[in-house]
Structures are given as structure tokens and as C-alpha cells.
Amino acid sequence: xxxxxxxxxxxxxxxxxxxxxxxxxxxxxxxxxxxxxxxxxxxxxxxxxxxxxxxxxxxxxxxxxxxxxxxxxxxxxxxxxxxxxxxxxxxxxxxxxxxxxxxxxxxxxxxxxxxxxxxxxxxxxxxxxxxxxxxxxxxxxxxxxxxxxxxxxxxxxxxxxxxxxxxxxxxxxxxxxxxxxxxxxxxxxxxxxxxxxxxxxxxxxxxxxxxxxxxxxxxxxxxxxxxxxxxxxxxxxxxxxxxxxxxxxxxxxxxxxxxxxxxxxxxxxxxxxxxxxxxxxxxxxxxxxxxxxxxxxxxxxxxxxxxxxxxxxxxxxxxxxxxxxxxxxxxxxxxxxxxxxxxxxxxxxxxxxxxxxxxxxxxxxxxxxxxxxxxxxxxxxxxxxxxxxxxxxxxxxxxxxxxxxxxxxxx
Numbered sequence: 001x002x003x004x005x006x007x008x009x010x011x012x013x014x015x016x017x018x019x020x021x022x023x024x025x026x027x028x029x030x031x032x033x034x035x036x037x038x039x040x041x042x043x044x045x046x047x048x049x050x051x052x053x054x055x056x057x058x059x060x061x062x063x064x065x066x067x068x069x070x071x072x073x074x075x076x077x078x079x080x081x082x083x084x085x086x087x088x089x090x091x092x093x094x095x096x097x098x099x100x101x102x103x104x105x106x107x108x109x110x111x112x113x114x115x116x117x118x119x120x121x122x123x124x125x126x127x128x129x130x131x132x133x134x135x136x137x138x139x140x141x142x143x144x145x146x147x148x149x150x151x152x153x154x155x156x157x158x159x160x161x162x163x164x165x166x167x168x169x170x171x172x173x174x175x176x177x178x179x180x181x182x183x184x185x186x187x188x189x190x191x192x193x194x195x196x197x198x199x200x201x202x203x204x205x206x207x208x209x210x211x212x213x214x215x216x217x218x219x220x221x222x223x224x225x226x227x228x229x230x231x232x233x234x235x236x237x238x239x240x241x242x243x244x245x246x247x248x249x250x251x252x253x254x255x256x257x258x259x260x261x262x263x264x265x266x267x268x269x270x271x272x273x274x275x276x277x278x279x280x281x282x283x284x285x286x287x288x289x290x291x292x293x294x295x296x297x298x299x300x301x302x303x304x305x306x307x308x309x310x311x312x313x314x315x316x317x318x319x320x321x322x323x324x325x326x327x328x329x330x331x332x333x334x335x336x337x338x339x340x341x342x343x344x345x346x347x348x349x350x351x352x353x354x355x356x357x358x359x360x361x362x363x364x365x366x367x368x369x370x371x372x373x374x375x376x377x378x379x380x381x382x383x384x385x386x387x388x389x390x391x392x393x394x395x396x397x398x399x400x401x402x403x404x405x406x407x408x409x410x411x
Contacts, residue, residue, distance in 0.1 A: 004034075004069055005036055005065045005068040005069070006034065006071065007037075008025060008036070008037050008038065010038070010072075010073060011039055011058035017097075018073050018097060019044045019045050021171055022045060022071075023048055025360075025364070026050050027053075027174075028174075028357055028361060029361070030052040035054065037049065037055055038061075039057075040058060059082070061083075061086045062085045064086055064087055064090060067087075067089050067090065069092070070091070070375075071092075071095060072093070074095060074096035076131065076383075076386070077378055077384040078383070078384055078386040080384070083375075083378070084375075084384055086375045087375065088375050091372070091374050092374065092378070093143055093368055093371045094143060096146040097147050097151070101151070101155075102158065103158065104124055105127075127386075127387055127389065127390050128158075128159070130383070131158075131159060132160070134383050136161070137378075137381065138373065139163065139165070141373040142167065143372070145167050145168065146169070147312075148314055149168075149310060149313055152167075154317070167367075168363070169363050169367045170312050170354055170360065170363065171275060172278075172355050172356060172360035173351075176283065190222060191222045191223060192221065192222065192268045193226065193267050193268050194223050194267065194268065195264060195270055195271070196270070197229060197260065197279065197280075199230070200227070200232070200234050200237055202231075202232070203292040203293060203294050204231075205231075206292075206297050207291060207292060207293060207318070209236075209240070209296075210296075212225065212249070214327065216244075216247075217327065219246045219247060225247060226249075227241075227250065227252070228254075229252075229253075229254075230253045230254055234253070237251060264285065265283055268337070268340075269287075270288070272288075273289060273292060273315035274314045277306050281306050281350060281355075282351045282355070284345065286305065286343045286347055287306045288303050289306040289308075289314065291315050291318045292316075292317060292318065301324075302322055302328065305347065306350060307347060307350035
């Protein structure tokens with residue numbers, strides 16, 4: 001098994017969480033496996049190729065060694081150009097890394113008009129039908145794994161399936177040699193440093209704006225808030241910063257991945273979701289895990305520490321279950337700062353037990369061993385061919401979304 005080539009396929013030129021994750025995997029496994037990264041020549045993975053890891057252009061699928069195991073982010077096979085050119089004997093594993101990886105309705109989330117929403121919902125019936133058959137096939141051959149329970153539950157909901165198997169493959173972050181020294185703090189200290197790290201766009205912006213607003217209500221605590229990230233909504237956050245008079249907001253456009261740990265070690269509390277939350281937990285920063293929403297949050301969101309979440313969640317879709325009648329944010333922050341040592345250790349222990357490299361390596365080995373689905377299985381069943389409605393829409397919108405992973409699930 002260890003001698004079989006592992007191919008990590010993610011051909012999007014922009015820097016993204018998946019490309020960084022695949023680079024981490026290649027570094028972790030390069031001594032025990034033959035690793036091939038597939039990307040554009042000018043893609044992020046290609047430019048940061050680790051020592052001992054091979055590279056193959058994404059348009060040279062026929063050159064993938066026969067019998068390889070190919071790992072994809074959860075995606076419809078028809079969204080992978082020339083999928084049928086992969087050698088038929090290769091086995092595949094799809095990794096569900098975002099709750100909407102298999103979202104079966106065209107642009108449904110972004111439409112506000114009820115008639116348009118109904119129309120797009122209705123014309124998605126073929127995509128939904130084929131998607132349901134695909135998911136059943138992937139599950140039956142252990143070729144689909146989920147990073148956490150929210151990802152599994154979203155797919156169950158979209159396709160009316162009862163997915164009971166806890167086939168999780170949790171993501172991980174690299175460890176550091178000297179985890180952050182834990183220092184006892186309490187709310188009487190002079191000033192505290194809160195922070196966020198992550199993109200400033202799409203489903204991440206509403207909860208961050210909501211958090212910044214909520215912090216205005218507890219200005220009796222001396223703190224500042226640093227935002228690390230950029231994106232489509234950067235300008236809106238700069239405007240918010242300039243208008244905020246309750247506390248100081250700093251915005252840092254970007255830092256290199258290898259600088260994250262040293263930089264955020266200055267934070268006393270981190271607000272984050274996804275991999276960014278793990279970056280805080282692994283160096284023993286009390287980390288509040290934020291959930292996501294595509295809409296403005298008008299109710300009172302209830303904040304939880306990363307280890308208080310269920311199903312290894314690194315972000316749930318915000319629903320009524322995430323709200324409370326009266327705000328407990330000030331109480332939560334006071335509790336963290338007054339019990340800093342224990343909470344810091346709990347965050348680090350939670351990361352160590354679930355998201356550390358040794359845990360991932362063992363789970364990854366199990367996942368690739370169990371998958372029995374081949375490229376031939378998918379092409380024979382023609383899962384690499386979209387239904388005719390999807391085909392028409394892709395011809396219309398395809399050039400607009402080329403290389404844009406954030407919109408890949410829409411078609």
C-alpha cells in the first residue's frame with residue numbers, strides 16, 4: 001500500500017485552504033509514500049512544491065501512474081475537466097471539505113427573489129437526481145469521507161439520505177516545536193488582544209461583522225482587535241475600522257503561512273473558523289469557533305470554544321440553534337480570561353487528540369485503504385458527464401468561473 005502513488009489533485013491557481021492542506025499532506029507523507037501534486041504550472045502548490053514531492057500538470061491526466069490513488073476535494077466529477085483521461089485503474093477518494101461541496105441547486109443560495117429561487121430549485125431536479133446516485137455510489141465503496149459532522153449532515157439533508165457511518169477524515173495542522181507558553185491572565189489586566197484570521201468574504205464576513213458589533217457592548221473591558229485577512233469585503237472592513245470609536249481595530253492584509261503561529265501567539269483570544277481555528281488551538285490560544293452564514297446575522301449569536309462544538313465541527317451553518325435570548329459574550333470572555341490556563345490547555349489537548357499530524361496520518365491511511373472505487377467505475381456510469389441543463393449553464397457561465405473554486409459547486 002505504501003508503494004502506491006498518491007495523487008493530490010487541486011487545480012486552482014489562487015491560494016486557498018485546500019491547496020495549503022494538500023501541501024501539508026505531501027510534506028507529512030513524502031517519506032512513506034510517493035506523492036504527486038497536480039496543479040497548474042503557475043498554481044500555488046506548483047510554486048511551493050516540497051522536497052521529495054513530484055509535480056504533474058493538471059492537463060496531463062493520462063500521465064498519472066496506473067493504479068494510483070487520487071484524492072480530490074468533494075466535487076462532482078463533471079467539474080474535473082477530462083476526468084475520463086485519468087487511467088481507468090486508478091482508485092479515487094473524495095474528501096468533503098465544505099458543507100456545500102455537493103450543493104445540488106444552481107445559485108440558489110445567492111438569489112433573494114422568491115420566484116427566481118423557485119425556478120432555480122425546480123430546474124435543478126436532474127442535477128439533484130444524479131447527485132443523489134453519485135453520493136450513494138461513493139458511500140457504498142468508501143470513496144467519500146467528511147472532515148466533520150456538519151459536512152456529513154449537509155449532504156444527508158440535500159439528498160434526503162440517512163448517512164449513519166461516521167466516515168470522518170478530519171483535517172490537520174502542522175505542529176510546532178515549542179507550543180505557546182501558557183500564562184495565567186484575568187480580566188483585571190491592562191489590555192487584552194483579541195483577533196481573527198481568515199478570508200474577508202462570502203460566508204465568513206457576516207459572523208465577523210456581527211462579532212465586531214457585539215464587542216461594542218463590552219467596552220468596559222480594555223482590548224483591541226486585530227483582523228488578519230483579505231478578500232472581496234476588505235473595503236467594508238476598513239470602513240468599519242475607521243468608524244469604530246469603542247475600541248481599536250487593526251487590519252493586516254496578509255501574512256505568510258509559516259508566520260501564522262508566531263504572529264497570532266500575541267493574541268489572548270482568537271475568533272476563527274476552519275483551519276484558522278486549529279492554528280490557534282495548537283498553540284494553546286483560547287479559540288472561539290465561529291459558525292458561518294451567507295446572510296446578515298440579526299439575532300444574538302451564542303459563542304462557543306472550539307472544544308465545546310459537536311462532531312469535530314470547524315464551522316456549522318448558522319441556524320436558530322445558534323442563537324440565544326440574551327447575550328452571554330461578556331460572561332464568556334470573562335470566564336476565559338479568569339480561567340486562562342485551563343482553557344488554553346483544553347484547546348491544545350483537543351487539537352492534539354483530533355487534529356494533530358499523527359492522528360491524521362493514521363486516519364488517512366485507513367481512508368485510502370478502504371476506498372474501492374475506480375476511475376473506470378465512475379466513467380462507466382458516466383458520472384463524469386453533466387446532465388443537459390448543467391451542460392447548458394456551464395457553457396453560459398463556464399468562462400466566468402474558470403479557476404474559481406468558490407463557485408465550482410454551483411454547476
